[in-house]
Amino acid sequence: MDIDTLIERQEVLVENQKQLLSAMVSTLDLMKAEKLRQEIDQEIAFDEPNKTVEQEEDPRVQKHKIIALKNGYTPEDVEEVASIYRSYYESLDEIEADLAAEGKPSNGSDYELRAENVRALRDQDLSYIDHKYEEQRKQKSRPTQHPLKRPKKTMSKI
Structure with a gap:
């Protein structure tokens, strides 16, 4: 080699x-x-x-998601609505559990007072989302008029 x-x-x-x-x-x-x-x-x-x-998910929350979808809400807003209702129903369940622990009826005035506060918070949160869609509904419900034509005279305007 x-x-x-x-x-x-x-x-x-x-x-x-x-x-x-x-x-x-x-x-x-x-x-x-x-x-x-x-x-x-x-x-x-x-x-x-x-x-x-x-x-x-809770059927109560699913119901509100379906309603929001039918109303034309975006998927993000539908999830926000679901989140609001999820926390709302969880709060109501907690109130019922607290009252049961205290030995009070879950349909009495104590329940209604506590639930009223939770409902107010839910309504306030939902109003922010609903406000976005109110403008769209108003614009859709208004009759559109051609910019160069006069409005038709009706009997009330004569």
């Missing part, structure tokens, strides 16, 4: 080791990415039970 063949073999060995090292680095990167993906999946799986609870 001469020195040239030894050099060639060493170069081939070094090249193979470089390729092997490159493959090992890419494998390591893939393993890190897989680990990260698994951690994210675990976080999502941890959060999903909460999401399924929200998906199995």
Whole structure:
């Protein structure tokens, strides 16, 4: 064996080791990415039970979401309406539980006084959303008139 063949073999060995090292680095990167993906999946799986609870929403809240959709609200506003009603019904349920713990009836005057405050807050929150759509409804309900034509005379104007 001469020195040239030894050099060639060493170069081939070094090249193979470089390729092997490159493959090992890419494998390591893939393993890190897989680990990260698994951690994210675990976080999502941890959060999903909460999401399924929200998906199995209170029928009272679903009713208001459907009404908001029928009224032409945007999806963001529909979710805001649902959030308002969700907190409203949760507050009413808490009031009922508190009164039951105190031994008072859940349909008495104490309930009505506490519920009245919760209703006022709900109505105030909803009025902000409704105000946006009132202008649109007013504009739609107004008859449009051609800018160059006079309004028609009716019997009341004669």
